[in-house]
Amino acid sequence: MTRMGREDATRAALLGRRREQRLLTELVDRARQGRSGTLVLRGDAGIGKTTLLSDAIADAPDLRTIQISGAESELELAYAGVQQLCTSLLTGLDRLPQPQRDALEVALGLRSGAVPDRLLVGLAILSLLGEAGAGHATICVIDDAQWVDHASMQALAFVARRLAADPVVMIFAARPFGAEELAGLPELVVGSLADADARALLEVVLPGRIDETVRENILTEADGNPLALLELQGALAPAALAGGYGLAAAEPVATRIEQTFGRRLRELPQPARTLLLLAASEPTGEPTWLWAAAARLDVPADASVPAEKSGLVTVDSRLRFRHPLVRSAIYRSASPSERQQAHAALAEVISGPTADEHRAWHRAHATNAPDEAVATALVDAAERARRRGGAAAAAAFLAYAVEVTPDPVDRAERALAAARAKLDAADPPAATRLLAWVAAAGSELLDARADLVRAKVAFAARRGRDAPPLLLAAAERLRSFDPVLARETYLEALMAAMITGRLYAGEHTSAAAMAEAARHAPPPSDPPTSVDLFLDGLVVRLIEGHGPAASLLTRAVEKYLEDEEAGTADPRWHDITNRVMLDLFLQDTYYTLNARQTAMLRAAGELTVLSAALTTYAGACVTAGDFTAAAELLEQSDAIATAISAPPHRSIRTYLAACRGRDDEAQRLAEATIREATERGEGSEVTVVLFSLAVLHNGLAHYEDAFRASATALEFDDVGMTGHLLNEQVEAAARTGRRDIAESAAGRLIERAAASPTPTALGYAARARALLSSGPDAEGEYLTAIAELENAPLDVLTARTHLIFGEWLRRANRRADASSRLRVAYEKFVQMGADGLAERARRELHAAGEPQRKERGDISMTTLTTQESYIARLAGDGYTNSEIAAHLFLSPRTVEWHLSKIFVKLGVSSRRELRRLRGE
Numbered sequence: 043m044t045r046m047g048r049e050d051a052t053r054a055a056l057l058g059r060r061r062e063q064r065l066l067t068e069l070v071d072r073a074r075q076g077r078s079g080t081l082v083l084r085g086d087a088g089i090g091k092t093t094l095l096s097d098a099i100a101d102a103p104d105l106r107t108i109q110i111s112g113a114e115s116e117l118e119l120a121y122a123g124v125q126q127l128c129t130s131l132l133t134g135l136d137r138l139p140q141p142q143r144d145a146l147e148v149a150l151g152l153r154s155g156a157v158p159d160r161l162l163v164g165l166a167i168l169s170l171l172g173e174a175g176a177g178h179a180t181i182c183v184i185d186d187a188q189w190v191d192h193a194s195m196q197a198l199a200f201v202a203r204r205l206a207a208d209p210v211v212m213i214f215a216a217r218p219f220g221a222e223e224l225a226g227l228p229e230l231v232v233g234s235l236a237d238a239d240a241r242a243l244l245e246v247v248l249p250g251r252i253d254e255t256v257r258e259n260i261l262t263e264a265d266g267n268p269l270a271l272l273e274l275q276g277a278l279a280p281a282a283l284a285g286g287y288g289l290a291a292a293e294p295v296a297t298r299i300e301q302t303f304g305r306r307l308r309e310l311p312q313p314a315r316t317l318l319l320l321a322a323s324e325p326t327g328e329p330t331w332l333w334a335a336a337a338r339l340d341v342p343a344d345a346s347v348p349a350e351k352s353g354l355v356t357v358d359s360r361l362r363f364r365h366p367l368v369r370s371a372i373y374r375s376a377s378p379s380e381r382q383q384a385h386a387a388l389a390e391v392i393s394g395p396t397a398d399e400h401r402a403w404h405r406a407h408a409t410n411a412p413d414e415a416v417a418t419a420l421v422d423a424a425e426r427a428r429r430r431g432g433a434a435a436a437a438a439f440l441a442y443a444v445e446v447t448p449d450p451v452d453r454a455e456r457a458l459a460a461a462r463a464k465l466d467a468a469d470p471p472a473a474t475r476l477l478a479w480v481a482a483a484g485s486e487l488l489d490a491r492a493d494l495v496r497a498k499v500a501f502a503a504r505r506g507r508d509a510p511p512l513l514l515a516a517a518e519r520l521r522s523f524d525p526v527l528a529r530e531t532y533l534e535a536l537m538a539a540m541i542t543g544r545l546y547a548g549e550h551t552s553a554a555a556m557a558e559a560a561r562h563a564p565p566p567s568d569p570p571t572s573v574d575l576f577l578d579g580l581v582v583r584l585i586e587g588h589g590p591a592a593s594l595l596t597r598a599v600e601k602y603l604e605d606e607e608a609g610t611a612d613p614r615w616h617d618i619t620n621r622v623m624l625d626l627f628l629q630d631t632y633y634t635l636n637a638r639q640t641a642m643l644r645a646a647g648e649l650t651v652l653s654a655a656l657t658t659y660a661g662a663c664v665t666a667g668d669f670t671a672a673a674e675l676l677e678q679s680d681a682i683a684t685a686i687s688a689p690p691h692r693s694i695r696t697y698l699a700a701c702r703g704r705d706d707e708a709q710r711l712a713e714a715t716i717r718e719a720t721e722r723g724e725g726s727e728v729t730v731v732l733f734s735l736a737v738l739h740n741g742l743a744h745y746e747d748a749f750r751a752s753a754t755a756l757e758f759d760d761v762g763m764t765g766h767l768l769n770e771q772v773e774a775a776a777r778t779g780r781r782d783i784a785e786s787a788a789g790r791l792i793e794r795a796a797a798s799p800t801p802t803a804l805g806y807a808a809r810a811r812a813l814l815s816s817g818p819d820a821e822g823e824y825l826t827a828i829a830e831l832e833n834a835p836l837d838v839l840t841a842r843t844h845l846i847f848g849e850w851l852r853r854a855n856r857r858a859d860a861s862s863r864l865r866v867a868y869e870k871f872v873q874m875g876a877d878g879l880a881e882r883a884r885r886e887l888h889a890a891g892e893p894q895r896k897e898r899g900d901i902s903m904t905t906l907t908t909q910e911s912y913i914a915r916l917a918g919d920g921y922t923n924s925e926i927a928a929h930l931f932l933s934p935r936t937v938e939w940h941l942s943k944i945f946v947k948l949g950v951s952s953r954r955e956l957r958r959l960r961g962e
Contacts, residue, residue, distance in 0.1 A: 234266025703878020
């Protein structure tokens with residue numbers, strides 16, 4: 043039997059893959075037609091993904107091809123995949139917006155700088171690919187995506203989701219598990235060959251006569267895996283196959299394939315095997331490093347000839363493995379001493395300012411004994427990786443440093459640092475394993491710090507189940523060693539308990555229980571920091587209530603705002619600050635701070651943190667009645683959250699639907715949000731949903747439903763939400779004849795307003811009194827409530843107050859006055875897009891004697907989608923396509939495509955006309 047040529051083998055491997063070939067051809071044709079497309083091929087090792095990719099590339103010689111492949115040994119090297127991808131794209135680097143260029147250059151190690159935001163790196167790649175596609179339709183292939191490092195995969199998945207009008211197609215190939223960042227993208231499962239196709243392929247591979255029993259055994263064991271069948275030709279002698287002793291049935295296909303490659307490897311001369319081991323050990327494929335290491339090990343230049351003849355590799359400008367399993371077979375078949383020799387040679391020859399991490403990595407793999415010099419190099423490499431945004435890489439370097447550190451105390455310190463890094467890299471189990479090194483040092487301080495990491499691991503892994511008490515225990519253990527860290531940890535325990543809220547409010551896990559223990563925290567600094575003020579204020583708030591804590595928490599907010607203004611505010615406490623501002627009814631400050639925070643994060647390019655900030659700011663915009671802005675912010679937040687695989691937080695979408703009066707949509711979102719929040723252990727999200735339902739039902743006059751929602755929510759004192767829920771309960775209880783409950787809720791609300799006399803609080807208090815009064819007293823309170831609420835960004839509630847005041851006037855038979863108030867409410871609802879509430883106001887106007895008519899607000903933008911509306915707004919404000927692209931995480935070409943559709947929809951031809959349509 044003669045070995046098939048490479049082309050024959052490729053044709054054979056594509057037997058039974060016509061459907062897959064057709065779909066890939068259609069995808070590539072999209073790029074030819076000027077459109078984008080994305081596809082993820084999923085399948086087992088050897089199933090034919092790489093062959094399909096090669097076939098798609100071969101059939102598209104007219105397209106520009108960018109091809110990278112993941113390698114298992116590079117899985118934790120930050121941006122290794124991006125480095126491969128950008129090799130042919132860097133000519134466009136100078137044309138990137140400066141924040142994108144800075145982020146990408148730092149990620150690639152071309153310059154030093156602050157940790158680059160991963161999504162800003164993704165936006166840079168999106169811009170580069172869009173520009174590449176504009177000049178030449180492009181196909182971008184990412185093979186073995188499950189082995190591409192996490193930082194690169196986040197960036198690439200972001201790009202895949204944001205391609206729209208660019209003539210670029212991205213095709214990923216991955217195992218059935220792994221590369222979770224690709225979830226939700228169009229996917230094609232490459233399954234086993236059908237029986238007839240497998241038999242046909244076997245006939246091509248082994249055309250001679252084979253014993254029927256042996257044939258059936260081979261087909262059963264191969265299980266439709268084409269590579270398993272293709273490799274039979276070189277795996278065993280024909281006589282062995284004919285005799286029936288060919289394949290044992292006990293091993294997985296991937297292992298058998300690797301063994302087949304291993305047998306072929308052993309047929310090669312020693313210099314060729316050494317060259318291949320060097321190539322397998324250094325997956326960047328950098329040829330200068332490979333040949334320099336080969337020379338150091340006295341491997342001749344012609345050693346690649348027999349290796350290429352074996353079919354295991356191809357050699358042109360680089361040495362490339364035929365299949366990723368070839369690389370793993372070569373590496374795993376080598377002895378430990380041979381691997382160490384290869385890594386040592388590579389460590390000695392790797393050079394260049396961007397190669398420090400690779401050099402340290404190889405030095406670590408070349409040693410098998412404690413070595414402080416190697417450990418120090420790994421720690422330095424970890425810091426460089428961390429500065430480039432490589433949390434996983436930093437964690438991996440530190441973990442190796444732990445293993446080769448001789449001194450027990452230094453080893454424990456590094457184990458703590460590695461555990462924290464593993465936690466940052468979303469690998470809590472690895473963090474827990476590293477903490478085992480700490481106990482050996484025999485240091486109480488290190489043990490206490492380890493307890494803190496364990497508590498944070500618990501919070502990351504199980505949210506509310508264990509985290510608050512573990513954080514509390516860590517805080518109490520740290521008291522005598524590090525008072526400042528102890529106070530921060532007490533505050534983290536309170537924050538964890540407030541997030542888990544009602545879901546885990548047991549005797550020892552509730553926020554009040556945490557606060558009781560935190561009473562005994564070490565004394566604050568002098569002068570106190572914002573952490574000190576928040577901790578002391580929240581202890582009082584959770585134990586004694588809103589009134590006694592109001593002045594303390596007001597000082598805490600003021601100090602945090604001072605820090606924020608000076609640029610020294612710790613972002614860890616932004617969530618607590620938001621909750622406290624809501625608790626103090628500082629609605630105006632809350633709105634302003636979140637707007638400023640969002641703008642700062644956007645300008646700084648800190649897109650990962652921006653996702654949560656956009657959602658929070660969207661909630662403030664909903665309250666202020668700017669539903670269009672809120673929807674735009676939520677869409678941007680969703681784009682980021684999807685790109686970084688963050689869990690969905692739909693509570694603000696529920697709130698938006700509720701304030702619009704969209705009953706079915708709000709109910710559907712509420713159900714999904716409560717389910718997801720409960721699974722995550724976030725009780726505070728559940729409270730926001732219940733508040734949203736109370737707003738929905740009060741707005742639609744479904745008062746029994748509103749009462750149930752508010753009563754359920756108020757079963758737990760949720761810092762930030764309780765006062766706003768009391769406002770909804772007063773209305774629902776008053777309207778359903780539950781006067782005692784309404785008066786109790788109103789009393790609590792009035793007490794809070796006295797302690798925090800903001801326009802919001804005073805408006806709430808006057809509104810509550812109006813709902814419980816009659817005659818001139820009620821009218822005076824309604825007028826006071828409206829006057830106060832109009833001084834705060836509370837347009838939805840202000841309009842609702844006009845509505846209930848108008849209804850009260852109509853019931854008093856004051857139709858003219860009622861119509862005046864109801865018309866204000868109706869116009870406000872129409873303007874903000876509160877459909878359900880506008881309909882209620884329209885019916886009330888008709889009942890007050892006005893003829894039925896549907897008034898129209900400015901509808902010049904109503905034919906546009908949310909995204910198109912935002913693009914139109916920015917274009918009308920004078921933003922360039924590149925600036926709009928940066929705002930919306932799109933490519934400039936996609937923005938241009940959207941603008942062309944916007945112009946057609948609105949019947950305009952210029953940006954100036956867009957501005958005119960908005961009445962500016």
